[in-house]
Amino acid sequence: MNWLTLWEGISATEEDPLKQVGRVSREKKIDEAVLQFIVTDIRNKLRLTETDSVLDLCCGNGLLTSMIAPYCNKIKGIDFSETLIKTAKSRFSLPNTDYAVGDAYDLSGLRPEKYDKILLYFSFQYFDTFEKGKKVIREMLSVLAPGGMILLGDVPDYALYGNHYRTIPQKIRFHYENFTGKNRIGKFWKEKEMELIAADFNLTAERLTQPESLPYSHYRRDYLLKRIKD
Numbered sequence: 494m495n496w497l498t499l500w501e502g503i504s505a506t507e508e509d510p511l512k513q514v515g516r517v518s519r520e521k522k523i524d525e526a527v528l529q530f531i532v533t534d535i536r537n538k539l540r541l542t543e544t545d546s547v548l549d550l551c552c553g554n555g556l557l558t559s560m561i562a563p564y565c566n567k568i569k570g571i572d573f574s575e576t577l578i579k580t581a582k583s584r585f586s587l588p589n590t591d592y593a594v595g596d597a598y599d600l601s602g603l604r605p606e607k608y609d610k611i612l613l614y615f616s617f618q619y620f621d622t623f624e625k626g627k628k629v630i631r632e633m634l635s636v637l638a639p640g641g642m643i644l645l646g647d648v649p650d651y652a653l654y655g656n657h658y659r660t661i662p663q664k665i666r667f668h669y670e671n672f673t674g675k676n677r678i679g680k681f682w683k684e685k686e687m688e689l690i691a692a693d694f695n696l697t698a699e700r701l702t703q704p705e706s707l708p709y710s711h712y713r714r715d716y717l718l719k720r721i722k723d
């Protein structure tokens with residue numbers, strides 16, 4: 494699946510900022526209150542403080558970035574879609590936000606800057622093989638400040654795929670799409686895979702549930718990554 498083509502296509506045809514970043518649940522846009530729940534959950538899990546410098550990787554059109562901005566010192570949003578970054582700059586800029594086009598696989602342009610907290614929300618599924626996931630985590634670690642943490646939020650969870658693909662035909666479709674790499678959702682990550690990546694990079698990887706009020710809590714989990722030693 495070419496994810497850049499997919500996201501450029503969606504952002505070029507959708508005017509609505511929620512739809513531009515796929516914030517639809519069962520074909521309905523999620524509402525403002527749900528977005529606020531998501532922000533609160535991110536703040537709690539990342540223990541955001543007003544002194545934090547934050548990197549929001551795969552920030553999309555900056556909708557969520559701009560809602561997190563009031564709770565930190567500064568936040569930088571990176572996305573590989575030029576159209577989404579253009580929208581972020583024109584519609585979701587605040588005094589402490591900064592947006593730039595960039596590919597999560599190569600954060601060399603950010604170095605030597607370091608971030609206290611790194612967020613990759615609703616996007617880890619696009620790093621759709623074990624090696625690709627590992628590569629993006631390696632890149633994030635290269636710009637993570639000592640004592641910092643990374644939140645991979647809203648990660649489709651392999652053990653929970655049956656909560657999303659409920660019927661037998663849907664389950665067959667899931668396995669077929671998984672096998673052929675055609676799943677539009679992206680990769681459903683296994684806990685074991687995250688454990689292996691964490692062990693390779695000397696990290697702890699805490700698998701966290703989401704409040705039930707979040708739209709995808711039935712089949713997604715979050716991972717909080719921290720270095721064991723800085």
Ligand SMILES: C[S@@+](CC[C@H](N)C(=O)[O-])C[C@H]1O[C@@H](n2cnc3c(N)ncnc32)[C@H](O)[C@@H]1O
Nearest residue numbers: 500514551552553572573574596597614615616
């Ligand atoms: C579902 S949207 C999520 C946007 C935002 N994080 C949110 O939660 O609203 C996924 C985003 O990931 C971006 N993306 C996917 N792969 C990327 C990559 N390799 N580098 C940078 N951005 C990427 C897409 O362009 C898209 O904006």
